[in-house]
Amino acid sequence: MTAYDISALVIAVSGITGLVIHSSMFRDGHIRPGFFCFYTNLSNLLVVIYELVLFLTAAFGAEKAHRVVANGTVALTVAACIWVTHIIYHFVLLRDFRRHGGTLPDTAEETVGNALVHYVTPLLTLVQWLLWADKESLTVWSAAAWLVIPLVYFIYAMLRARTGRPIGNTHYVYPYPFLNYPKLGARKFWQGIGILHVFFLALGLVLVGIGKLMLLLK
Numbered sequence: 001m002t003a004y005d006i007s008a009l010v011i012a013v014s015g016i017t018g019l020v021i022h023s024s025m026f027r028d029g030h031i032r033p034g035f036f037c038f039y040t041n042l043s044n045l046l047v048v049i050y051e052l053v054l055f056l057t058a059a060f061g062a063e064k065a066h067r068v069v070a071n072g073t074v075a076l077t078v079a080a081c082i083w084v085t086h087i088i089y090h091f092v093l094l095r096d097f098r099r100h101g102g103t104l105p106d107t108a109e110e111t112v113g114n115a116l117v118h119y120v121t122p123l124l125t126l127v128q129w130l131l132w133a134d135k136e137s138l139t140v141w142s143a144a145a146w147l148v149i150p151l152v153y154f155i156y157a158m159l160r161a162r163t164g165r166p167i168g169n170t171h172y173v174y175p176y177p178f179l180n181y182p183k184l185g186a187r188k189f190w191q192g193i194g195i196l197h198v199f200f201l202a203l204g205l206v207l208v209g210i211g212k213l214m215l216l217l218k
Contacts, residue, residue: 001058001059002058002132003131003132004054004070004128004131004132004133005054005055005058005059006055007124007128007131007132008051008052008054008055008058008128009051009055010124011047011051011121011124011125011128012047012048012051012052012055014116014120014121014124015044015045015047015048015051015116015117015121016048017116018044018113018115018116018117018120018121019041019044019045019048019117020113021110021112021113021116022035022041022044022113022114022116022117023035023041023113032168032169033167033168033169034166034167034168034169034170035168037157037160037167037168037175038167038175038176039084039085039088039150039153039157039175039176040085040089040117040118041117042153043081043082043084043085043149044082044085044117044121046078046081046082046149047078047081047082047121047125050069050074050078051125053065053069054066054069054070057069070133070134071134071137072133072134072135072136072137072138072142072211073137073138073139073141073142073145073146075129075133075134076129076133076138076142076143076146076204076207076208076211077142077145077146077148077149078125078129079125079126079128079129079133079207080146080149080200080203080204080207081146081149081150082121082122082125082126083122083125083126083203084150084200084203085117085118085122086118086119086122086123087203089118090118090119092178093176093177096177129207130210130214133211135211135212135214135215136215138207138208138211138212139208140205140208142204142208143201143204143205143207143208144201144204145204146200146204147197147200147201147204150196150197150200151197154179154193157174157175157176157179158179158181161173161174161179161181178192178193178196
């Protein structure tokens with residue numbers, strides 16, 4: 001078993017711990033309503049599943065399955081997916097939250113859960129990708145392929161919002177301000193969505209570029 005495979009178990013534990021705490025299971029005894037309406041939690045869940053499969057296929061010697069999971073495009077997709085969680089939270093949502101007078105979690109449990117899903121798990125996944133993931137098979141297509149993740153989430157979030165049902169115990173229909181079509185209007189909404197997806201593609205291209213540069217510097 002390689003360091004790559006062991007790191008998968010570490011990240012899976014980080015992801016599971018973060019989701020359990022962030023979902024209020026310790027406090028309430030159940031996952032809070034609407035928890036999986038948010039990209040943050042779904043991206044962390046994807047990472048947990050991916051890392052567990054990566055570890056288990058290595059542990060049980062399932063070489064063919066392990067090669068599929070460890071494929072360069074798949075690994076890049078997972079890394080980009082969770083890193084976006086960190087970037088959007090830290091540079092967009094957190095600033096918007098503070099600008100509108102919001103306060104950060106004030107209990108140790110909330111602080112730890114928030115840190116794990118938005119910072120620790122994304123950072124560990126990125127470090128794993130940088131140190132051990134396959135980069136030889138990366139192409140421009142790899143950068144474009146990962147856009148399937150945010151696109152699927154966008155479709156899911158908008159279709160769910162059309163039901164008019166608030167998320168969990170909140171009064172919000174849209175999980176994020178930049179998805180609030182009625183408030184933003186068509187022009188601002190589609191401009192924002194377009195900019196986000198251009199950014200997502202750019203992130204994928206940057207990761208591919210970093211991967212290729214690392215191969216040249218070996």
